[in-house]
Amino acid sequence: MLLMPKRDWQWRYNETHQVLSVSLGDDMEFLSPYKLKSLIPDAKQPMEFSVEHAKFYIDLVDRLSKTLSLTDAQLVQIALNATAAHFLLKPQMPKSWFFNVSHQCVYSDVGKLFQLTSTEHSVVAMVIESGLQASLVMIMSAECRLTESKSLKQFETIKVMHDRLAPLPVVSHRVNAA
Template sequence: MLKPTNSWTWYYDHKDDSLMLDLGEEMLFRVSIPTKHLVTSAYERTVFTVDDASVFLDYRESIAQLDLSEPRKAELALNAVAASRFHKPMMPKSWFFETQQGDCKPENGDLITLQSEFGDAKYLVIENSGCASLCMLADVEPHALTSTKEMAFCDTIKVMNDRMQAFVNELPLNFALVG
C-alpha cells in the first residue's frame, strides 16, 4: 500500500499541462483533473501536507470495500485528495441523473450511487456543499450520461444530493456450518 510522506510535493508541469505529485524515488503521479478546473494555488509548488495525508488515508478507508486493484485504489485516493484541495467550484449538472427517493445526506468520503438513463455507477463524495456535492467516479468502467457523453474513472461532477443513493456493498455471505 502507498504510504504518504512529508517528502511528497505537488507541482504544476507546464510542459505536460498537468498537476503532478512527486512521490519521490523517481515516481510521479499525474492528477486527472483538467487544467481548466484547477484553482490558482495548484500552479504553485507545495508540499503534501499532514492534512493531505489524513484526507488520503480517510479516502483509502472509504474505498477499501471497492472491487479495485491496489494501484487503482491509490489512483482514486490521490485524485480525490487533489480534487478536495485544488478543484475549482462548479455548478451542479444534476440533469444527467435520476431523482432518488429518500434523504441522502452524504459526507466527504462517502460512496454513493448515481443513476443515469444508461445505468448506475459508484461515486466518491469529495465535497458536500449543502444541497449538492462534488463527486468522483469510482468505477473503472465509464458511466454513460447520454448517448454521446460519459464519465471516465476519476472524473468529477457536481450533483444535487437528491440524485444520490447511499452505496450498499452486496458482499456474498460465507457461513461455516458448525456442529
C-alpha cells in the first residue's frame, strides 16, 4: 500500500533506536538510517512533516514509480529516506575523490539515478539535492565501499561533484531496497 502524507505525520528522533523517524499515525513509525551526529539541530525535536516535505515526497514517489520497477513498500522507503536526507541532514562537503571521473556530461536532477564508479566497484546513487557543481546523492546499492575500512550502507549519503556522476547502463535500473 502506497502511503501518502497526512496531517498527523511528524518527524521525531527515536531515542530507543537512536535514529530519525517519521511517526505515520495509527501507531506506525518509519525508522530512517540517519543518526543524531548527521542531523541538523532542529531534528532533535518533534517537527511536523510539512507541506514542503510532502511535496518533495510525492514528487519523488511519482518520479521513481515511472522509472523503476519497485513495490509500494520500496517506493515509500526510498522516498521517506530521501525526504529525511534532503531536509534534515547537516550540509556536507563534496568527497568526490572516492570516485572516478565520468567521461560523459550529465544533467543532475533530484530523483535521477546515476552510477558512481571507484577503482573497485560501481554503485547506483540517486540525487536528492542538486547544486551548481555538486550533488548530494543517496546510495541505492546495498553497500558502497570507499576504502578498505570505510563504506556507506544503502540510503546513506555522500556529496560528489557532477563530473563523478555517470549515466546508468540500461540493465542497472533495478534497485533492491531493503
